[in-house]
Amino acid sequence: MTIKIIIADDHQLFIDGIKSILSKSLDIETIGEANNGLQVLKLLEEGLLPDVILTDIRMPIMDGVTLTKTVSKDYPNLKILALSMFDQTVDVIEMLDAGAKGYVTKNVDKTELDTAIHTIVKGDYFFSANLPEDIKDWFHKENNIANNQLLTKRETEILQLIVKGRTSLQMAKHLKLSKYTVDTHRKNIHKKLGIKSNTGLVNYALKHL
């Protein structure tokens, strides 16, 4: 059975290189290519039926994250494999959140790319070996939120002040508490929601409160 893929990258030379490499794989066939995310969507709308989309992240007109979100929503059977120079955890997690099933960096060898494609087609996730170990935390985070830990009344109140941009000291004065108390509530909010940054909390609150 042939695995049909589309390659999206703004560097045509890179696309050609990957096509050449994959042409040596007996069961992988490149059926399309694009230089930005929007071109991929057009190919899909015209009826092209790939199994896997290999996509760069940083592309003009529509980047890989936006493409992944759209494809995951509109074509849920399609698998997305990110192929990118970015190797930070935050980059990987952003693609996972968008719906990607795998992530490899552009410095892996052809064997690993081959393995990646086969792995995600099989239904598993795949990450190249050079990526940080803490990507695994993403799966644990899913579990924490599944446990549905609700914020207490006070925690919700603090979160609302966080969204307004208040500092801990300002909140403490507002609520007639010690700054230490506010910081403890903040710490508990971070822990309950599995979110590490203030900005992450703001974005969460805007979506859920």
Place this chain on the structure above:
Amino acid sequence: MTIKIIIADDHQLFIDGIKSILSKSLDIETIGEANNGLQVLKLLEEGLLPDVILTDIRMPIMDGVTLTKTVSKDYPNLKILALSMFDQTVDVIEMLDAGAKGYVTKNVDKTELDTAIHTIVKGDYFFSANLPEDIKDWFHKENNIANNQLLTKRETEILQLIVKGRTSLQMAKHLKLSKYTVDTHRKNIHKKLGIKSNTGLVNYALKHL
């Protein structure tokens, strides 16, 4: 000419005290009262026509900020005077942003309250003398934004990464720059937009980008 006011505060005793004080003013008449923001809106919908609304901030069901935003939008001729125990700059600015024309704290004497009401009816802003001096910066901020300073391409790019919750170091790695460079761009963004906090930038970006 009589100035007609509504008083909103969740402490009925406080309302009664203010009514009593203002009853001694020959040209001020209390025509209504409410224990939360929603009750005020109902009074207005029933046809009550005040000149000024005296409102606390911290009230159940609908707080003073939300009330002020709604009234400023739906009844633009009405003047709002905040009467609150909160005395931090951020509290005052939040009410100004919502549309209030004045702000006095609950520990001012009756003469200052009287003056506040008359001042805002006249069309000027009024702030009790015990409030921080830097409230004046709010008026300068209006000017800065009026000058319509646009962010550069790079600044916009940084702002988008800020919204995603990236740290300066992460951005630097992503963009292949020094962290110092990213920090400098951030500093310039804060300056251009007149916004001091990261969270403020996030909220700005979500509204404008």
Place this chain on the structure above:
DNA sequence: ATTCATATACCTAATGTTAGGTATATAAGC
């Protein structure tokens, strides 16, 4: 009485942000 959840409070240290200042390089416009 005991346990649990919540609220309040504290301490420490590491990391991240903000704001003041400095500087050079490049490209575009005059």
Place this chain on the structure above:
DNA sequence: GCTTATATACCTAACATTAGGTATATGAAT
């Protein structure tokens, strides 16, 4: 050539946040 805007880079210090840990008090449920 000069000026301006933008990008890049650096330094310092103060402030703010995060995360690990500690503790007590209160109210509700068992």
